[in-house]
Amino acid sequence: MKRILIIGGGFGGVAAAKELRGLPVEIGLVDRRNYHLFQPLLYQVATAALNPSDIASPIRKIFRHQKNVSVVLGTVEKIDLQQQRIFIEDQPIPYDYLVLAAGATHSYFGNEQWGKDAPGLKTIEDATEIRRRFLLAFESAEIETDPDARRASLTFVVVGAGPTGCELAGAMAEVARNTIPADFRHVDTATARVILIQGGPRVLEAFPEESSLSAQRQLEAIGVEIILNQRVTEVRSDGVMCGETFIAAHNVFWAAGVKASSIGETLGVPLDRSGRVKVNPDLSIPSYPNAFVIGDQAAAVDGKTGKPVPGVAQGALQGGSFVGKIIRRELKANEKEEQAPDRGVFNYFDKGNLATIGRNKAVAEIFGCKLAGFPAWVIWAVVHILFLVNFRSRLAVGFGWAWTYFFGDRGARLITGKSEVQIKRPPNFD
Amino acid sequence: MKRILIIGGGFGGVAAAKELRGLPVEIGLVDRRNYHLFQPLLYQVATAALNPSDIASPIRKIFRHQKNVSVVLGTVEKIDLQQQRIFIEDQPIPYDYLVLAAGATHSYFGNEQWGKDAPGLKTIEDATEIRRRFLLAFESAEIETDPDARRASLTFVVVGAGPTGCELAGAMAEVARNTIPADFRHVDTATARVILIQGGPRVLEAFPEESSLSAQRQLEAIGVEIILNQRVTEVRSDGVMCGETFIAAHNVFWAAGVKASSIGETLGVPLDRSGRVKVNPDLSIPSYPNAFVIGDQAAAVDGKTGKPVPGVAQGALQGGSFVGKIIRRELKANEKEEQAPDRGVFNYFDKGNLATIGRNKAVAEIFGCKLAGFPAWVIWAVVHILFLVNFRSRLAVGFGWAWTYFFGDRGARLITGKSEVQIKRPPNFD
Numbered sequence: 111m112k113r114i115l116i117i118g119g120g121f122g123g124v125a126a127a128k129e130l131r132g133l134p135v136e137i138g139l140v141d142r143r144n145y146h147l148f149q150p151l152l153y154q155v156a157t158a159a160l161n162p163s164d165i166a167s168p169i170r171k172i173f174r175h176q177k178n179v180s181v182v183l184g185t186v187e188k189i190d191l192q193q194q195r196i197f198i199e200d201q202p203i204p205y206d207y208l209v210l211a212a213g214a215t216h217s218y219f220g221n222e223q224w225g226k227d228a229p230g231l232k233t234i235e236d237a238t239e240i241r242r243r244f245l246l247a248f249e250s251a252e253i254e255t256d257p258d259a260r261r262a263s264l265t266f267v268v269v270g271a272g273p274t275g276c277e278l279a280g281a282m283a284e285v286a287r288n289t290i291p292a293d294f295r296h297v298d299t300a301t302a303r304v305i306l307i308q309g310g311p312r313v314l315e316a317f318p319e320e321s322s323l324s325a326q327r328q329l330e331a332i333g334v335e336i337i338l339n340q341r342v343t344e345v346r347s348d349g350v351m352c353g354e355t356f357i358a359a360h361n362v363f364w365a366a367g368v369k370a371s372s373i374g375e376t377l378g379v380p381l382d383r384s385g386r387v388k389v390n391p392d393l394s395i396p397s398y399p400n401a402f403v404i405g406d407q408a409a410a411v412d413g414k415t416g417k418p419v420p421g422v423a424q425g426a427l428q429g430g431s432f433v434g435k436i437i438r439r440e441l442k443a444n445e446k447e448e449q450a451p452d453r454g455v456f457n458y459f460d461k462g463n464l465a466t467i468g469r470n471k472a473v474a475e476i477f478g479c480k481l482a483g484f485p486a487w488v489i490w491a492v493v494h495i496l497f498l499v500n501f502r503s504r505l506a507v508g509f510g511w512a513w514t515y516f517f518g519d520r521g522a523r524l525i526t527g528k529s530e531v532q533i534k535r536p537p538n539f540d
Numbered sequence: 541m542k543r544i545l546i547i548g549g550g551f552g553g554v555a556a557a558k559e560l561r562g563l564p565v566e567i568g569l570v571d572r573r574n575y576h577l578f579q580p581l582l583y584q585v586a587t588a589a590l591n592p593s594d595i596a597s598p599i600r601k602i603f604r605h606q607k608n609v610s611v612v613l614g615t616v617e618k619i620d621l622q623q624q625r626i627f628i629e630d631q632p633i634p635y636d637y638l639v640l641a642a643g644a645t646h647s648y649f650g651n652e653q654w655g656k657d658a659p660g661l662k663t664i665e666d667a668t669e670i671r672r673r674f675l676l677a678f679e680s681a682e683i684e685t686d687p688d689a690r691r692a693s694l695t696f697v698v699v700g701a702g703p704t705g706c707e708l709a710g711a712m713a714e715v716a717r718n719t720i721p722a723d724f725r726h727v728d729t730a731t732a733r734v735i736l737i738q739g740g741p742r743v744l745e746a747f748p749e750e751s752s753l754s755a756q757r758q759l760e761a762i763g764v765e766i767i768l769n770q771r772v773t774e775v776r777s778d779g780v781m782c783g784e785t786f787i788a789a790h791n792v793f794w795a796a797g798v799k800a801s802s803i804g805e806t807l808g809v810p811l812d813r814s815g816r817v818k819v820n821p822d823l824s825i826p827s828y829p830n831a832f833v834i835g836d837q838a839a840a841v842d843g844k845t846g847k848p849v850p851g852v853a854q855g856a857l858q859g860g861s862f863v864g865k866i867i868r869r870e871l872k873a874n875e876k877e878e879q880a881p882d883r884g885v886f887n888y889f890d891k892g893n894l895a896t897i898g899r900n901k902a903v904a905e906i907f908g909c910k911l912a913g914f915p916a917w918v919i920w921a922v923v924h925i926l927f928l929v930n931f932r933s934r935l936a937v938g939f940g941w942a943w944t945y946f947f948g949d950r951g952a953r954l955i956t957g958k959s960e961v962q963i964k965r966p967p968n969f970d
Contacts, residue, residue, distance in 0.1 A: 163952040168954075171953070181725075502947075505939070525573065
């Protein structure tokens with residue numbers, strides 16, 4: 111029986127495996143995690159609106175009824191394209207087809223030491239850590255007596271104004287201004303500053319300029335301060351250097367850069383600057399027609415326009431589906447001992463862009479049509495609910511949003527962590 | 541203004557603070573966590589039925605509208621009863637009244653080294669750790685080729701058959717038998733053994749004997765193996781010594797003993813064997829009439845029967861309320877410069893006992909009336925929903941239970957943890 115190994119249970123890997131449904135093959139879907147994560151909503155876990163499990167589904171459950179899929183919880187250490195095998199814990203597993211969909215993580219552009227003071231947002235653990243720091247900041251301000259330290263506790267810097275950065279900054283401003291002011295006695299949380307720093311000339315650079323301007327206005331309306339055309343040159347535990355200016359802030363969050371999973375480095379094939387594999391127009395690895403790379407890990411170009419395929423969920427889903435169909439066709443042809451049909455080239459179909467900023471605030475660009483404010487926000491919510499992978503998540507997320515919308519409250523305001531919370535300051539009874 | 545310090549935001553501390561609503565006093569409620577935890581449902585987080593935030597509410601939110609309460613996130617290091625002050629981070633805070641309600645943690649009876657191989661269940665982090673180990677056990681079995689190791693991976697030992705132990709064992713057996721078998725390809729999760737070990741002659745010793753027998757039958761019906769009259773004499777990473785017998789098990793969970801919070805040791809007053817403060821009949825500390833101890837931290841006796849007050853939510857709630865009322869009366873009398881009324885003695889009102897074992901399975905003993913099976917299970921569910929501290933939790937828990945009940949599925953099957961999941965065995969493609 112032919113064996114297809116898929117590395118990564120994100121949007122791309124799951125889509126590829128689903129295309130192979132019903133085939134008499136052995137599919138191994140390998141992931142380090144036992145769940146598929148709906149990353150576009152991760153910032154809502156970080157800002158206490160959703161629970162981790164609302165946006166994560168066990169991969170086993172997704173493939174419960176697709177009996178040709180074996181889910182393997184494990185870390186792939188090496189890929190040997192020549193010998194057609196991967197290694198998990200030094201154990202080789204041969205394959206007939208490989209689909210590499212291991213995704214990306216955040217990048218500090220060579221300043222990995224910034225990670226400790228400026229966590230990024232790619233995993234559930236990242237999200238609960240950001241939530242912990244975000245909520246602790248207000249606790250810290252509540253018992254702080256020194257005005258400068260209190261100000262720094264209430265200053266949140268978000269580095270990078272792509273969708274994640276804008277969504278994070280918008281949600282943080284909303285929590286500080288609308289959700290929690292009545293909960294504190296000694297500090298006015300509405301005075302918190304949320305500063306969004308962007309290296310380029312506008313927020314949401316992947317969107318049309320009109321949408322960027324609208325997003326900027328909407329962010330400013332809920333109190334986010336936006337700094338454009340400035341790079342963060344240093345991150346410290348007490349703040350960031352932004353160009354020549356030091357911003358005192360105890361809370362810095364990183365939404366600036368991504369780099370592909372490091373497993374690509376074991377392939378021995380050319381990678382781009384972000385560590386992505388430079389793939390053929392059919393998403394296969396040059397010289398290895400039975401090994402494909404999809405999603406955030408691939409430096410792919412659209413067959414029609416020649417433009418790079420963006421690192422978004424749609425790109426991964428479409429890539430996974432495209433590659434799954436190729437493998438299906440070739441396996442069928444092989445079975446009938448026919449010539450396999452031509453693979454064609456991957457055409458990315460850009461359905462548009464969506465980003466939310468807060469309650470009733472969003473920008474959308476769908477099939478070339480630009481929307482902002484409430485209509486964009488409704489479309490954003492509907493699209494995200496529909497794309498959640500299972501019905502339970504849709505209900506849970508819908509419930510969480512409805513609650514937050516109508517009661518202005520967030521249901522998941524827990525500070526969790528391995529060690530207990532310790533604030534090294536005396537409580538303030540004034 | 542008089543200051544009342546309450547240490548601990550559990551059932552007892554919250555009840556005491558609520559009794560003081562509207563008084564012109566300054567109440568400081570100190571907790572190491574930012575949330576009040578509904579501990580009776582913690583085992584449902586450990587077995588993936590509920591989310592952490594479903595059973596945890598921010599303490600600040602509970603007291604949002606009670607303006608005389610200041611919530612302080614911090615760890616109390618020492619209490620000086622003579623000088624009437626507590627210390628947080630070396631900083632003294634004086635009080636007029638003290639309510640000590642810091643609860644209990646699990647105890648290994650002097651074998652604290654067992655904790656690493658047999659985690660207990662007292663905090664959210666404990667629950668997600670038990671969930672991680674429980675779910676990983678099946679992942680590990682799925683890729684294990686050695687039959688003995690596979691068997692040990694699928695053997696779960698729960699030490700202690702009080703309510704938590706019975707509930708944990710019952711839920712684990714249900715998950716293994718009903719929730720996940722279809723998700724695995726190489727292992728039959730229904731063959732998992734769940735072994736419940738109890739030192740005494742019956743499970744649920746606090747219940748009437750009839751209920752214990754019923755609980756035992758119900759547990760056995762869903763496949764839990766019960767060992768009575770045996771003590772665990774050693775816990776190792778590969779199993780437990782139970783009397784003279786070694787049970788090979790990679791997963792051991794501890795539900796056997798409790799000890800009171802160690803802050804009691806700084807009081808310099810007599811404690812019982814479990815570290816609880818031996819309080820007066822009015823729950824005050826001998827010789828310190830303005831310092832009270834309530835809940836799991838108090839060794840209190842019922843004023844009417846002379847029997848010990850059990851360490852359950854009801855005991856803490858009633859103790860908190862009783863102490864709150866004393867303080868309220870004395871403050872009022874003090875205001876009017878009158879003689880304070882006699883304090884009376886604490887009478888524990890035993891409303892009964894409830895424990896659930898699984899779907900439609902439970903035992904209840906309410907006002908002396910004994911129930912088992914479905915009726916007990918319905919009462920258990922209704923009582924627990926009603927006692928949840930806020931409306932959102934009630935909806936979220938109700939939804940989670942309805943989902944689990946009707947679809948036999950559990951919504952929170954996430955393996956999370958600081959480091960990534962690593963299983964040191966080759967995957968098994970057979």
